[in-house]
Amino acid sequence: MTDSATSSARPGWHTLSADMPGAVGGTPLIRLRKASEDTSCEIYGKAEFMNPGGSVKDRAALAIIEDAERRGVLKPGGTLVEGTAGNTGIGLTLVANARGYKCIIVMPETQSQEKIGFLRMIGADLRLVPAKPYRDEGNYVHVSRRLAEEGGYVWANQFDNLANREGHRATTAPEIWQQMDGKVDAFTCACGTGGTLAGTAMGLHDAASKAGVKAPRIVLADPEGSGLYGWVKDNDLSVSGSSITEGIGQSRVTANLEGAPIDDAERIPDPEALDIIYSLLIDEGLSVGGSSGINVASAIRTARKLGPGHRIVTILCDGGARYESKLFNPTFLRGKNLPVAPWLD
Ligand code: PMP
Numbered sequence: 547m548t549d550s551a552t553s554s555a556r557p558g559w560h561t562l563s564a565d566m567p568g569a570v571g572g573t574p575l576i577r578l579r580k581a582s583e584d585t586s587c588e589i590y591g592k593a594e595f596m597n598p599g600g601s602v603k604d605r606a607a608l609a610i611i612e613d614a615e616r617r618g619v620l621k622p623g624g625t626l627v628e629g630t631a632g633n634t635g636i637g638l639t640l641v642a643n644a645r646g647y648k649c650i651i652v653m654p655e656t657q658s659q660e661k662i663g664f665l666r667m668i669g670a671d672l673r674l675v676p677a678k679p680y681r682d683e684g685n686y687v688h689v690s691r692r693l694a695e696e697g698g699y700v701w702a703n704q705f706d707n708l709a710n711r712e713g714h715r716a717t718t719a720p721e722i723w724q725q726m727d728g729k730v731d732a733f734t735c736a737c738g739t740g741g742t743l744a745g746t747a748m749g750l751h752d753a754a755s756k757a758g759v760k761a762p763r764i765v766l767a768d769p770e771g772s773g774l775y776g777w778v779k780d781n782d783l784s785v786s787g788s789s790i791t792e793g794i795g796q797s798r799v800t801a802n803l804e805g806a807p808i809d810d811a812e813r814i815p816d817p818e819a820l821d822i823i824y825s826l827l828i829d830e831g832l833s834v835g836g837s838s839g840i841n842v843a844s845a846i847r848t849a850r851k852l853g854p855g856h857r858i859v860t861i862l863c864d865g866g867a868r869y870e871s872k873l874f875n876p877t878f879l880r881g882k883n884l885p886v887a888p889w890l891d
Pocket residue numbers: 601602603631632633634736737738739740741742743792793794835837838863864
């Protein structure tokens with residue numbers, strides 16, 4: 547994969563795409579005006595909500611399917627199984643539809659109704675399970691693994707399948723490097739599987755080393771209720787607090803996260819992320835979900851630490867419409883003592 551950071555960026559909108567999977571990636575990098583002005587830095591968000599399935603996880607889904615095809619474990623008409631907070635399930639189901647596979651998706655029932663409804667709409671064989679910690683055998687990841695074993699299906703295993711981060715190393719990172727003209731001082735994003743952070747970080751390191759320039763600073767963005775901030779800061783994975791954000795936060799070091807070149811971490815409380823989500827929407831016309839708010843908050847903190855004139859990139863993971871019933875629902879937010887966007891009342 548050493549050449550991946552400069553060779554295989556996906557083509558983007560200006561190129562004909564033969565099919566839906568060919569339209570995954572190649573997303574715009576958007577300058578975040580207010581965040582940039584407030585910090586006297588240049589802060590950019592990679593618009594992953596523009597992928598065909600509406601999230602950054604389309605990249606992992608495609609990379610995992612293509613890896614399974616190459617290894618010969620996924621055969622025509624085959625069935626994939628995955629445990630997911632929703633977005634990977636959407637990406638896998640859509641790519642599977644395009645390629646003639648079937649998909650069984652196991653998901654905790656606490657995830658947003660919008661994601662659950664969308665998965666049903668696109669024909670996923672959806673199995674909702676009660677939310678349980680990873681150490682419990684009823685956790686959605688273990689349920690999906692057992693289903694795959696029992697049925698002889700292909701388990702996508704996004705958390706520990708390195709095809710996930712290699713997909714980001716081969717596409718997300720070189721796209722950012724090209725779009726930024728090789729001038730990136732820092733990259734920050736949150737982790738669910740860790741595929742986006744680790745793969746993009748490794749790919750940016752590949753590109754910097756090839757160009758003979760200093761590698762960007764890599765900052766992990768973490769919500770409350772996740773162990774990763776403590777892991778980066780003190781090698782301590784213990785967890786406290788909670789977050790309404792979905793798809794991010796982790797209590798273990800996944801195979802995808804293992805060995806990632808992480809320099810620092812920021813822990814972002816929900817109110818800080820929500821204020822940013824509302825500002826991105828009303829000041830800049832960008833509708834994003836909870837993890838994007840955590841990411842942009844971390845980019846702003848990173849900019850303040852680095853000082854004026856630096857160039858920082860983060861990920862806009864998915865769109866706000868996926869969370870209308872939570873992030874934009876005054877009753878839900880007030881029930882959790884969280885800020886409500888003024889125009890919603
Ligand atoms: N944001 C959202 C909305 C997600 O669904 C996910 C994945 N669950 C992430 C961020 C984290 O991405 P990764 O799995 O690559 O760490």
